Amino acid sequence: MDRSAGKVILLVDMNAFFISCEMSVNPGLKGRPAAVAGDPKSRTGIILAANYEARAFGVKTAMLVHEALSLCPGLILIPPTRGLYEKKSKEFMEILARYTPVLQKNSIDEAWLDLTGCEKLFGEPVSIAQRIMREIQYELDLWCSIGISENKFLAKMASEMKKPLGITELWKKDVPVKMWPLEIRQMYGIGSRTEERLKKIGILTIGDLAHCDDGLLSEALGKYGRELKRLANGIDESPVEPEPKSVTRSISRSTTLVRDITDMDEARTVLLSLAEEVGEEARRSDFRGKSVQIVIRYNDFTTITRQKTITPSYLTRDIYRTGVELLGEHWDRRRPIRLLGIGISNIDDDIPVQLSIFDINEELPDRVKKEEKLERAIDSIRSRFGSDVVKRATLIDK
Numbered sequence: 001m002d003r004s005a006g007k008v009i010l011l012v013d014m015n016a017f018f019i020s021c022e023m024s025v026n027p028g029l030k031g032r033p034a035a036v037a038g039d040p041k042s043r044t045g046i047i048l049a050a051n052y053e054a055r056a057f058g059v060k061t062a063m064l065v066h067e068a069l070s071l072c073p074g075l076i077l078i079p080p081t082r083g084l085y086e087k088k089s090k091e092f093m094e095i096l097a098r099y100t101p102v103l104q105k106n107s108i109d110e111a112w113l114d115l116t117g118c119e120k121l122f123g124e125p126v127s128i129a130q131r132i133m134r135e136i137q138y139e140l141d142l143w144c145s146i147g148i149s150e151n152k153f154l155a156k157m158a159s160e161m162k163k164p165l166g167i168t169e170l171w172k173k174d175v176p177v178k179m180w181p182l183e184i185r186q187m188y189g190i191g192s193r194t195e196e197r198l199k200k201i202g203i204l205t206i207g208d209l210a211h212c213d214d215g216l217l218s219e220a221l222g223k224y225g226r227e228l229k230r231l232a233n234g235i236d237e238s239p240v241e242p243e244p245k246s247v248t249r250s251i252s253r254s255t256t257l258v259r260d261i262t263d264m265d266e267a268r269t270v271l272l273s274l275a276e277e278v279g280e281e282a283r284r285s286d287f288r289g290k291s292v293q294i295v296i297r298y299n300d301f302t303t304i305t306r307q308k309t310i311t312p313s314y315l316t317r318d319i320y321r322t323g324v325e326l327l328g329e330h331w332d333r334r335r336p337i338r339l340l341g342i343g344i345s346n347i348d349d350d351i352p353v354q355l356s357i358f359d360i361n362e363e364l365p366d367r368v369k370k371e372e373k374l375e376r377a378i379d380s381i382r383s384r385f386g387s388d389v390v391k392r393a394t395l396i397d398k
């Protein structure tokens with residue numbers, strides 16, 4: 001196979017991570033059904049991770065403790081050990097860093113590696129994957145699954161195909177046979193809400209999405225729909241990006257409303273659906289926001305953002321409730337809203353309100369477009385030189 005022009009990307013995903021960490025420090029658990037539970041003593045505690053012995057009884061992540069116990073009465077329940085998973089995650093990342101500095105953590109238990117050009121040094125991708133898997137097993141006493149492809153999306157999809165201890169290649173040429181028959185909810189990046197919307201327009205498999213009519217898709221999901229279609233066709237150009245230290249991180253969603261909103265109940269409904277999407281992504285990437293921001297754009301295009309510090313959270317409820325508080329405090333009720341947004345970020349002090357985390361795509365008057373251009377230019381300066389070099393607020397004031 002000629003891959004000389006193509007990239008080689010691996011996604012390494014730790015299997016049943018929390019409970020496996022517990023088993024590595026408490027070998028007595030090995031071979032017995034066990035799970036980490038949020039609150040093991042309470043019947044309504046939640047299973048956070050079950051080992052494969054417990055999964056054989058049907059115990060699953062997010063199941064209530066009493067449900068899990070009724071399926072598997074001998075199940076050993078363990079509360080989460082503070083600090084253990086972070087420590088193991090760091091050791092895991094250190095092993096990966098032996099192979100390349102081009103390494104991107106996707107969550108506490110998985111990361112992408114760009115190994116393009118590393119074959120000469122370490123051998124074929126599959127043998128590099130075998131080596132990584134062995135080192136993780138012997139040095140950390142943990143299991144992983146590895147996906148190999150030419151881009152991040154396919155590598156992630158591949159890593160899900162065989163668990164535990166699977167090494168799976170999924171190159172673009174394999175997409176029609178290996179990926180298109182999968183149900184749409186098995187596609188990385190599709191949450192339950194998107195799944196529902198896609199099913200409504202008759203898309204049941206990833207193949208259906210790959211072949212879906214652009215107009216129909218845009219109607220159902222906007223720009224995001226086209227992006228998903230590209231992924232379903234195995235196209236993903238996003239690079240593996242090593243995480244820069246202490247950079248503003250945020251997750252946000254905004255929407256231009258079909259008609260201007262003047263009613264609080266209506267505004268709350270919109271905020272809730274956006275907060276659900278933010279929460280979903282935050283939990284998927286294990287990112288707890290230290291503050292919640294909202295953006296309000298009035299029908300004359302003036303835009304305000306307001307934020308509030310919270311106890312770090314990625315729960316939809318916390319995001320939504322804080323958003324509603326902010327809306328109540330800052331919405332000038334005489335003015336109709338044409339766009340609403342909500343997001344979380346890791347900023348936790350009182351940052352000037354000009355610092356917006358929202359990436360708003362909308363047809364704007366030229367004046368606003370200019371402002372956005374300026375903001376984006378400042379963003380890129382900030383990301384290159386650190387946030388103290390350029391004070392966005394002072395620049396905007398000039």
Ligand SMILES: [Mg+2]
Nearest residue numbers: 013014109110
């Ligand atoms: Mg994972």
